[in-house]
Amino acid sequence: MLTGFGLFLGGWYLAVEVWRLPRFAEMPGLTVVVKEWLSKDPTYGLSLYTPEYYQHIGRSVWRVAQAFTLATVFGVPLGLFLGWSRRFRDHVFPVFELLRPIPVLAWVPLAIVMFVASESAVIYLAFLASFFATALNAMLGVKSIDESYLRAAECLGASRSQVFRHVILPGALPFIFTGLQISVGVAWFSLVAAEMVSGQYGLGYVINTSYSMVRYPTIIIGMITLGVVGYLTSAMVRVVGDLLMQWRVRELALRGQA
Amino acid sequence: MTASAKAAPALSFARGVVSIAVLLLLWEVGARSKHWMTGELFAPLRAILQALGFKPHHLPLVGAAPPPSGVLRSWAAIVTDSGYWQSWAKSFLRVAAGFTAAMLVGIPFGLLLAVNRTAFGVAFPLFEVLRPIPPLAWVPASIIFWPTQELSISFVTFLGAFYTIVINVVGGAKAIDVRYFQAARAMGSSRWDVFRRIILPGTLPSIVVGAVVGMGITWEVVVAAEMISGGGSQIGGTGGGGLGFFIWNSYVGGSYEQIVVGMISIGIAGFISSELLRLLGRRVTPWLTPR
């Protein structure tokens, strides 16, 4: 398993610092980046030991957290209703589908115009991407529920709202959580772009300014940090999902053994 | 079929139209709030807005946006401008290039990972670690590495779709029912046969899904890259053009209606590409759609 990493890192090291391939002339080498990242007094100002590093991480994470929470709070109920009520879907889905193809980043200028504070604009952009992914997956989740479950619940005397709470909601949960994992990734995607274009602080901003200030090793540090943080947030969502869906975990475990 | 069942699709359509019309109306009225909010009648409203911290001149958010009527007017003016259509072409070409590259590299790569266990063990962990890094974060590194701006944008575009396609291909190949393989082997198929007749068609539906999603991501990245490189930020350069650049330019030039024109244009372009892909996908997997 580690061979992959080894090859990649090895290749990087060799290409930049040993063979000095022409293409890689300006690229920061592996050792340079690692030294910078771990140094107590980094040349370019950012390393594991500088508080600014964590400030930037914190800022980006906080933005994603806000965007993700808003997207979940609005997206899940919307998606569930879209899947459940024909009438609601007729009214709302066309609008939804008209707005969805517009790439989130195409909203950047308009968002800057509409939102007075650039912070809100950035969060709005991350929110938008997240929102569509969450709502769509919630809707698919409802549609994926086997009709027999709904019929069974009705046979057993459940009212419409009871069916929603006890069948639709738990039944759609697996899809919802897949959607949430995707939505976290998408939120990061949009956030980084938004930070690169407009904003202060944040990992996207770091990467951007590091480039213009010719602090190349910091670019790589930023990228790696993004990868790690992105992975962790996604894993967190997955863990929460597993906690809420004990039955599925057990079922999958059984199937794995079967 | 009962009468109500027959009328259902027409009713659905009507409801959708009504909602869109209402939305457009609200947008129009809201965007013009700069004009109608000035009277004495609305003084309390202005006071409330001020108390909440908003500017009292117009409704928040929608008040600052251009109205749909303005957007339409701007569009009518632009439709005859060849520069506008060149932007379309440029963006489409970039999307096509990045997407095709992603498919050409991604599908074989994904199939290799799915079929060969050592390849999977070596490459997949690395792949999964690199995946959370947003493609746009690669832009500076890409510019440093590649000789031309166009190539660096293409690389980033390629990355965006590449991850999605590979994930879908691997997932699809793994999901193929083991019994198909067993049946083929029992009937005497060679390894190559198994690959060609079972793995490839079995993975096709997932490839199609990966492609459609990847196409959406490609558009996102292209637009972002065009905006970033064409203007605005510190990553400058002469390689501009494309619809993303068009939007950014409109913003810088103060023509807000054109911003929205650009946004809608991209939306339409993205929609067309996805639909084309979906149609192609349906032709390639005829067994999925009954009749």
Add this chain to the structure above:
Amino acid sequence: MPAARRPEVTAAPGREARPFAEAVPSRGAIRIENVVKVYGGRSGAVTAVDGCSLDIAAGEIFMVVGPSGCGKTTLLNAVAGFHDISAGRITLDGQVLCDGTHPQAPRGPDRVVVFQNGALFPWQTNLENVIFGPVMQRKLSKRDATDKAMDMMADAGLSGIEHSYPAEVSSGVRRRVEIVRALMNDPKVLLLDEPYRALDALTKSVMHEALLRIYYKNKVTIFFITHDLEEALFLGHKVAVMTTRPCRPKTILTVDIPHPRDYSVLTSKRFRELTRETSAAVHEEALKAFQSGEREG
């Protein structure tokens, strides 16, 4: 014919043991009168059921046998209220379920369905599933419902799995849990849609005996759809052999083997005679279905 074994009737503490002969059923009589069901599909109208009439007595086990896709599930769905009917009438204990003016029956706990592929909610434990009905209808408090459920599950031989999830037990156990879930609501009719279809033959025979044991305690009307003639003859008071699409009763026969029955019935002379009488009819319809390329459901 070997003497039939009296089934053991065990009493849970606090409940009276009532041997089946004393229980008098008075509800659950279904009349299906000239029901027609036409589906408008993409390829044109399909008549699934055409002028079908059946009379099901209260407290009776009524088996419906036919090849796959012949429309028997449509009948069950019409009684349960999942579809509307195009013409005809269905009544329950004299009250109209559906007819020309109200073509779709209301769904409700008086006619509970046990589904072909099982519909226990995977996200609830077996016990939670079983108490779902009375709790949702607010007929029983959660505690009372749990007590009743534990009793019924113990009666059905299902002790010990109450707090497991459906996915963690075998499909045979799941079926029994689903039946108990249905019976918790004291329904007039139990509608079973090929519930044992996916089980192997050995499990099936055990399931049959288990179902009968439950029936002898509860005397609910059972409307049971199957393609398995042997299953039908073993369980039922009456067996209706249906034609392929459009669905109509070809023959209806009374199974005069006395209840209570156990697996020894399967090798009895009368059973073999009945099988011989009906299998020709069933085979004929199966052949017709095969030739016209019937698809499932």
